[in-house]
Amino acid sequence: MITLALSKGRIFEDSLPLLAAAGIEVLDDPEKSRKLILSTSRPDLRVVLVRATDVPTYVQYGGADLGVAGKDVLLEHGEQGLYQPLDLKIARCRMSVAVREDFDYAAAVRQGSRIRVATKYTQIARQHFSDKGVHVDLIKLYGSMELAPLTGLADAIVDLVSTGSTLKANHLLEVERIMDISSRLVVNQAALKLQREPIRALIDAFASAVQP
Numbered sequence: 001m002i003t004l005a006l007s008k009g010r011i012f013e014d015s016l017p018l019l020a021a022a023g024i025e026v027l028d029d030p031e032k033s034r035k036l037i038l039s040t041s042r043p044d045l046r047v048v049l050v051r052a053t054d055v056p057t058y059v060q061y062g063g064a065d066l067g068v069a070g071k072d073v074l075l076e077h078g079e080q081g082l083y084q085p086l087d088l089k090i091a092r093c094r095m096s097v098a099v100r101e102d103f104d105y106a107a108a109v110r111q112g113s114r115i116r117v118a119t120k121y122t123q124i125a126r127q128h129f130s131d132k133g134v135h136v137d138l139i140k141l142y143g144s145m146e147l148a149p150l151t152g153l154a155d156a157i158v159d160l161v162s163t164g165s166t167l168k169a170n171h172l173l174e175v176e177r178i179m180d181i182s183s184r185l186v187v188n189q190a191a192l193k194l195q196r197e198p199i200r201a202l203i204d205a206f207a208s209a210v211q212p
């Protein structure tokens with residue numbers, strides 16, 4: 001049995017066409033059922049539904065043989081021990097720095113001020129500001145980063161942006177793009193050795209279905 005870890009929502013939705021191209025249909029709809037283990041049209045392949053941030057953990061420790069996870073999640077989790085054979089180019093967005101419309105970010109950087117940055121992505125943010133030589137105090141949050149600059153908790157946030165409408169609705173400005181983000185196929189190293197042929201075949205099928 002091969003176990004594929006997916007998270008509900010955009011990663012599950014965007015993975016369906018890739019699975020379909022590999023001739024695989026998921027037999028349950030996670031929005032309608034409460035099942036966490038879903039059967040597929042292939043008797044030797046099942047899908048497990050986990051939190052997006054738990055996908056690397058499942059794959060690393062063999063709770064799943066493969067998984068789909070955002071580059072953001074992989075960078076925060078740490079990529080050691082995870083084989084990443086494919087950029088699936090789904091769930092695309094970017095990691096950016098945003099500030100309140102009335103905060104002069106460029107001036108703060110120029111003057112070498114300490115900037116208070118709220119984020120869920122502390123590893124990515126730490127690396128980014130250290131590369132730029134900008135002094136920051138990082139404040140770890142678990143949700144709704146957009147609120148932090150509005151309440152005075154922070155000067156800036158580091159968050160994912162896709163359409164930009166969340167920033168706009170909260171009067172925040174995107175002042176720096178840190179990196180483009182998309183979801184990757186991750187594979188457990190031991191599974192790749194033990195089930196080499198079926199896993200290789202799956203990777204190849206996904207690879208030929210990736211949209212440029």
Ligand code: PRT
Binds near residue numbers: 011072093
């Ligand atoms: O939602 P939950 O707390 O269960 O977990 P999660 O947020 O980790 O999962 P999910 O499904 O929301 O995101 C899974 C992956 O999708 C992320 O790890 C990213 O790689 C990718 N992705 C792509 C995004 C977005 N686009 C995105 N827009 N993840 C989050 N967002 C959020 C963003 O954080 C911000 O709050 O959407 C808001 C901005 O969207 P726009 O369109 O208004 O700019």
Ligand code: MG
């Ligand atoms: Mg989310």
